[in-house]
Amino acid sequence: MPEFKAPLRDIQFVMNELLEAEKLYQTLPGCEEATTDLMNAIVEEGAKFAENVLAPLNQSGDEEGCHWSEDGVTTPKGFPAAYQQYVENGWPALSAPVEAGGQGMPNLLGSIMNELAGTANWSWMMYPGLSHGAVKTIEEHGDAGQKEKYLTKLVDGTWTGTMCLTEAHCGSDLGLLRTKAEPQADGSYAVTGTKIFISAGDHDMAENIVHIVLARLPDAPEGTKGISLFIVPKFNVNDDGTLGERNAVHCASIEKKMGIKASATCVMNFDGARGYLIGPPNKGLACMFTFMNTARIGTAIQGLAHGELSYQGALAYAKERLAMRSLTGPKNPDGPADAIIVHPDVRRMLLTQKALVEGSRAFLYFLAMQGDIVDRGDEEQARAADDLMALLTPIGKAFVTETGFEAANHGVQVFGGHGYIREWGMEQIVRDARIAMLYEGTTGIQAMDLIGRKVLGSGGKLLTGFTAMIDQFCRANEGGASADFIKTLATYNDEWVGLSMKIGEKAMENPDEAGAAAVDYLMYSGYVALAYFWARMAVLAQQKIAAGEGDTAFYEAKLMTARFYFDRLLPRTQAHMQAILSGADNLMAMPEELFSL
Numbered sequence: 001m002p003e004f005k006a007p008l009r010d011i012q013f014v015m016n017e018l019l020e021a022e023k024l025y026q027t028l029p030g031c032e033e034a035t036t037d038l039m040n041a042i043v044e045e046g047a048k049f050a051e052n053v054l055a056p057l058n059q060s061g062d063e064e065g066c067h068w069s070e071d072g073v074t075t076p077k078g079f080p081a082a083y084q085q086y087v088e089n090g091w092p093a094l095s096a097p098v099e100a101g102g103q104g105m106p107n108l109l110g111s112i113m114n115e116l117a118g119t120a121n122w123s124w125m126m127y128p129g130l131s132h133g134a135v136k137t138i139e140e141h142g143d144a145g146q147k148e149k150y151l152t153k154l155v156d157g158t159w160t161g162t163m164c165l166t167e168a169h170c171g172s173d174l175g176l177l178r179t180k181a182e183p184q185a186d187g188s189y190a191v192t193g194t195k196i197f198i199s200a201g202d203h204d205m206a207e208n209i210v211h212i213v214l215a216r217l218p219d220a221p222e223g224t225k226g227i228s229l230f231i232v233p234k235f236n237v238n239d240d241g242t243l244g245e246r247n248a249v250h251c252a253s254i255e256k257k258m259g260i261k262a263s264a265t266c267v268m269n270f271d272g273a274r275g276y277l278i279g280p281p282n283k284g285l286a287c288m289f290t291f292m293n294t295a296r297i298g299t300a301i302q303g304l305a306h307g308e309l310s311y312q313g314a315l316a317y318a319k320e321r322l323a324m325r326s327l328t329g330p331k332n333p334d335g336p337a338d339a340i341i342v343h344p345d346v347r348r349m350l351l352t353q354k355a356l357v358e359g360s361r362a363f364l365y366f367l368a369m370q371g372d373i374v375d376r377g378d379e380e381q382a383r384a385a386d387d388l389m390a391l392l393t394p395i396g397k398a399f400v401t402e403t404g405f406e407a408a409n410h411g412v413q414v415f416g417g418h419g420y421i422r423e424w425g426m427e428q429i430v431r432d433a434r435i436a437m438l439y440e441g442t443t444g445i446q447a448m449d450l451i452g453r454k455v456l457g458s459g460g461k462l463l464t465g466f467t468a469m470i471d472q473f474c475r476a477n478e479g480g481a482s483a484d485f486i487k488t489l490a491t492y493n494d495e496w497v498g499l500s501m502k503i504g505e506k507a508m509e510n511p512d513e514a515g516a517a518a519v520d521y522l523m524y525s526g527y528v529a530l531a532y533f534w535a536r537m538a539v540l541a542q543q544k545i546a547a548g549e550g551d552t553a554f555y556e557a558k559l560m561t562a563r564f565y566f567d568r569l570l571p572r573t574q575a576h577m578q579a580i581l582s583g584a585d586n587l588m589a590m591p592e593e594l595f596s597l
C-alpha cells in the first residue's frame, strides 16, 4: 500500500488561495471563527490522524475483512480503537450544528476531513461517514423529541447512523420497495422487511446504531408517493436517553464483495422492529433526499480520495523503477536504465491522475462551500447556491467517481505487473474505487437526474446559472496572461449551452433521446466544469508567479497541469458530443432478440 501523505499544500491552496474560504466565512453568520489559521490548524491535525492512525489499517483491514456471528458484526483489528480515538478527538462533531453539540465549523472542513480520512482508509471512513447524513435528516425533518433523543449522540459519535433504502428487488427504483410499517397503539410503528447492502448496518465500533429506514404505511399509494421514513434504533432509547432493550433488527449476513472489504455491507432483517415516523407520512423519499445529497457529495469525495492515493503510489514508483532508456538519450547514465518517469506514456498516466485529482479537489471544495452558503447565507445567496448544488451534485458524484476510478486504474498500469499483485496495494485502490460509481445512485441514474430533472426540467435555468458564472470569469480575465485558457473555456461554455438545447429539442420528439445522451452529457459537463476550475487555478498561478511571492515551483506545476488538462483531457468532450449527436436510434433500433445473436 502506498504510504499516504496528506496533500496539505494542495488542500490549502484550494481552500485559502483559490476559493478564499476565510473571506466567505467571515460573511456567513456562525462561521466567523473559521479563519485561515484555524482551518489550517484543523486540517493539519486531521492529516496527522489520517496518516498515523487510519492509513496503517487500510491494507490489513482489506486482508482481514469483517466477521459475522449471531451476536453481530466485528470489524477488522484496530478499527474500533481508531474510531474511539476519532470520537475522543471530537472529529465527528466538526461540522455538525452547535445546537446539537457540534462545533459548527463549515461543511468544507467536514468534507476535507472526510477526504483525508477516506484517502487513508475508505472502508473505515464508511462507519462515521454515514452518520453525517443521518444527522442532517433528523435535524431537518425530525420533531423536537427525536432531535433531543438522537442528535447529540450521533453528533458526538457515541452512536452511528445508516441509510436503509435498498431491497433485493430494488435499488435505483425505490418506488418498488416493500418494507412495511404498521402503526402501534403507543404511536410507534412495527417495521418489517429485509434491506440489503446496508453499509455499517452492524458493527462493534459504537454502542448504538440509528437506522434511517424507508418503508410503506398500510394503504400507502403505490410507487414513490407511498414511501415514509422511520428511525429504527438497534437498541431502543429510553426517555432519559439511556439504552433500552435490543430492537428486532438484526444483521442476517454480510456480503462478500470486490472492494471496501473492511466496510460491513449488511443484509438487515427488520422483524416488527420498533420505529418512529420522521417527517410527514408518504413523504419519505423527499425527506431522504436530504440524506442522499449529503451522501452524494461524500461519495464524490471517494473518487478524489482513491485518485489521490493511487497518484501518490504511482508517482513514487515511477521515480524509482528503472526500465529502458529515454527516447531522447539516457537520463540516468550511471545506472543500468532510466526511471520510468522519463517515458512519455508514463507521464501521460501520471499527469492524467494529477489533473483529474487536483481539478476534482477544486470542484468538490467549491461544492462543499455552496453547502455552507445554503445553510447560512441570506435568502438570495442561499437560493443561488442551492441552484448551483442542484446542478453540480450529480456531476460531482458521477464524474468524479468515474474519473477517480480511471485515475486509480492508471496507478496499477504505472506499476506494470506489480500493480496487479496484492502486496503493493495498488489493486486494492481499484477494487475500493469501483463501488463509488454504483452506490448513492449509479452513474446512469445521476446522468438521468442531470439531463432530465436538472437541465431540461428547469428549462435550462440551473445550467445557465453556472454558465453565467463561467462567462463572467472569462470576461474578467480575457486578454490576460491566461488568455488561451480563457478563450478555450469560453468556447466550451457556449457549446455546453447549445448542446443542452439540442438534446432538449430532440427529447421533445423522442424521450429516449434524453436517456441516450445522458451519460455522455454528464461526462461532457464534468470536463467543462473541471476546465472552469483549471482555468481559475491557471489564472491564479500566473498572478502568483508574476507577483514573485515565492513557491514558484508549485505554481509552475499548476500551470503545466492546467496546460495538460486543456490540451489532452478537455478534448474528450468532443467524443462525448459526437456520441450525443449520433442520437438514440443506434441504441434503440436493435430489437431485444437480436442482442443475443
Ligand SMILES: Cc1cc2nc3c(=O)[nH]c(=O)nc-3n(C[C@H](O)[C@H](O)[C@H](O)COP(=O)(O)OP(=O)(O)OC[C@H]3O[C@@H](n4cnc5c(N)ncnc54)[C@H](O)[C@@H]3O)c2cc1C
Residues within 6 Å of the ligand: 163, 164, 165, 166, 169, 170, 171, 172, 173, 196, 197, 198, 199, 200, 257, 265, 435, 438, 439, 440, 441, 442, 443, 444, 445, 448, 515
Ligand atoms: C458495497 C455496497 C454498499 C451499499 N450501501 C448501501 C447503503 O448503505 N444503503 C442502501 O440503501 N443501499 C446501499 N447500497 C445499494 C446501492 O445504492 C444500489 O446497489 C444502487 O443504488 C443500485 O441499485 P441496484 O443494485 O438495485 O441496481 P438497479 O437499480 O437494478 O440497476 C441496474 C442497472 O440498471 C441501470 N438503470 C436502472 N434504472 C435505469 C434508468 N431508469 N435509466 C438508466 N439506467 C437505469 C443502473 O444504472 C444500473 O446500471 C450499497 C451497495 C453496495 C454494493
